[in-house]
Amino acid sequence: MTYLPTADHDELRAAVRELAEERIAPRAAEIDEKAEFPWDLKELLAKQDLLGTCFEEKHGGTNLDTIGQSIVAEEIARADATTSLIPIVQKLGALPIMLAGTDEQKDRYFPRLASGEWLAAFGLTEAAAGSDVASNRMRATRDGDGYVLNGSKRFITHGSVANLLTVFALTDPEAGGRKGMSAFIVEADTPGFAAPRVEHKMGIRGSPTAELTFDDVRVPVANRLGEEGEGFKIAMATLDRSRLGIAAQAVGIAQGALDAAIGYAADRQQFGQRVVDFEGIQFMLADMASQTEAARQLTYAAAARVDAQASDLRYWTSSAKLVAGDTAMRVTTDAVQVLGGYGYISEYPVERMMRDAKITQLYEGTQQIQRLIVARQLLQRAGAAKRG
Ligand SMILES: Cc1cc2nc3c(=O)[nH]c(=O)nc-3n(C[C@H](O)[C@H](O)[C@H](O)COP(=O)(O)OP(=O)(O)OC[C@H]3O[C@@H](n4cnc5c(N)ncnc54)[C@H](O)[C@@H]3O)c2cc1C
Structure with a gap:
């Protein structure tokens, strides 16, 4: 299997390196010291189409191959690791939708993520479920044409700044995490959702790592990804x-x-x-x-x-x-x-x-x-x- 970067990849690297050296590297020490999310750099990356690299053109993305996406992350991280997480986590949060979402779900959310108008986050980890993902406890209870989510998540990158979160919760607690967990799209302005705490960290200090709470958060069935039980x-x-x-x-x-x-x-x-x-x-x-x-x-x-x-x-x-x-x-x-x-x-x-x-x-x-x-x-x- 060939994987050598092409001339287009080299051009992409040169362009992102120039941008990162001129605009991102000079901000890196301040972002680290203040531990503040760099909204200005999020806007810069959005304007440069660098938040839409993993999305198809029909959704407003640039549809780079995975080597191209790696080069973008690499060159931004060379200047500042915190800022590199903005495109990396945009993809992380969107991947469950890419892999299991319907066309309707993709059409509804991807244009706003590809343009950078919205940020995404991925909510899997809980206080008692880190490496052992299957021991998750958060619940999603079916109620008419929706689900009611209750529980909490821990260590969620961009959890406090994201507009959309892909979240995992048990729809069948008796079946356990492997067979009883389902995936949902949650919009951050849904009543009952909150990000009450952001961790104080050793590194990537400008990237907010949030605790999330779900207190009777109601999401429509249309926001479930895949079938019930496919979350794991x-x-x-x-x-x-x-x-x-x-x-x-x-x-x-x-x-x-x-x-x-x-x-x-x-x-x-x-x-x-x-x-x-x-x-x-x-x-x-x-x-x-x-x-x-x-x-x-x-x-x-x-x-x-x-x-x-x-x-x-x-x-x-x-x-x-x-x-x-x-x-x-x-x-x-x-x-x-x-x-x-x-x-x-x-x-x-x-x-x-x-x-x-x-x-x-x-x-x-x-x-x-x-x-x-x-x-x-x-x-x-x-x-x-x-x-x-
Ligand atoms: C800054 C930051 C950002 C994060 N962002 C996200 C995010 O966006 N979304 C999200 O869902 N999660 C996120 N996480 C969670 C992260 O993925 C977990 O912290 C990680 O998977 C480890 O889980 P844990 O911290 O509970 O450690 P534990 O699972 O408690 O592990 C403790 C130690 O035991 C070891 N260990 C555990 N199981 C085994 C085993 N079977 N064999 C050998 N050793 C083992 C581990 O390697 C580790 O050394 C983030 C975490 C941090 C710190």
């Missing part, structure tokens, strides 16, 4: 694709840290020579560059599998997220080392990048969960999966 399947299919956005984000964070480290080391003098001329530093930079490139290529290989709807795409996207997340953590930590004491202070961007990198090992399935997915697929291929 829809959530897993969503994450199998969306975690590639996190892989791209991680590659971008690593590249940003590498570039900052090279720039600093080429300038800084110690013992009468440039720090970059010490072989020990060059070896670190070489490792950082090769590992970042390996993560990037694996991300693109996985992107091609997503576009081809390959039956083993989950193996590829989990591998990419695993490798890219660990690479981002390692490379940003090494970037701090290359800058010495200056790497540790907020005047330089690498300490922020190191804090931002950590989340890529945690959300959309922790690295342990990625390993479980990869191992299961591996054993299935080898015919050595556990029976029963």
Whole structure:
């Protein structure tokens, strides 16, 4: 399967890099310090058609392939990880509708998401249901031509700023999360919905991570995605694709840290020579560059599998997220080392990048969960999966 970026991809990268360097990078430190959602950059990305890359042209999107979408996320994350989450989560929130929505649901919501007029969020995690998604407790009770949602969600990216949320709740509690959960579209102005709390975080500090409460929130049957009981399947299919956005984000964070480290080391003098001329530093930079490139290529290989709807795409996207997340953590930590004491202070961007990198090992399935997915697929291929 070919996955090499084309001349169009190179052009896209150059255009997004220029925009990110000129307009996003200068805002990154302030966004981090104030921990405020960058509405100005959301508008900028919307104007540049960068929030509609995953939507079809008939809905106002630009319908980029998944490598193209990865390049957009990567180049924005190279400047600022918080801002890269705006297109990444727009897709995450929309994916359940892409995968299980009716034409009517898509026609109703996608134009507003593709233009960036509306933001989307994806509400799966609960306080007692993180990695163990199937232990969700939120309820959706059928009532006439609608459902009444009650319960709460935790750690929902953009949950407090989104206009539309795709949310998962039990329609058949006795059947449990795997068979009794269903997916719904909830508009944020529906009575009974609230986002009462936003977390204080280590990194991606401008991206609000919200607690959501649902107190008799009534949604019409027309807002259910797929059939009753298909929620778990829809959530897993969503994450199998969306975690590639996190892989791209991680590659971008690593590249940003590498570039900052090279720039600093080429300038800084110690013992009468440039720090970059010490072989020990060059070896670190070489490792950082090769590992970042390996993560990037694996991300693109996985992107091609997503576009081809390959039956083993989950193996590829989990591998990419695993490798890219660990690479981002390692490379940003090494970037701090290359800058010495200056790497540790907020005047330089690498300490922020190191804090931002950590989340890529945690959300959309922790690295342990990625390993479980990869191992299961591996054993299935080898015919050595556990029976029963
Ligand atoms: C900033 C942020 C943004 C997020 N955004 C969203 C969002 O938009 N939407 C959403 O629905 N969720 C979101 N999440 C939730 C995120 O996906 C979960 O936090 C993550 O899946 C882990 O769940 P947990 O935090 O409950 O950890 P736990 O599941 O409690 O895990 C604790 C530890 O146990 C390990 N562990 C768990 N199970 C196993 C196992 N079977 N084998 C080996 N180790 C295991 C984990 O890897 C981890 O190290 C977000 C989280 C954060 C922090």
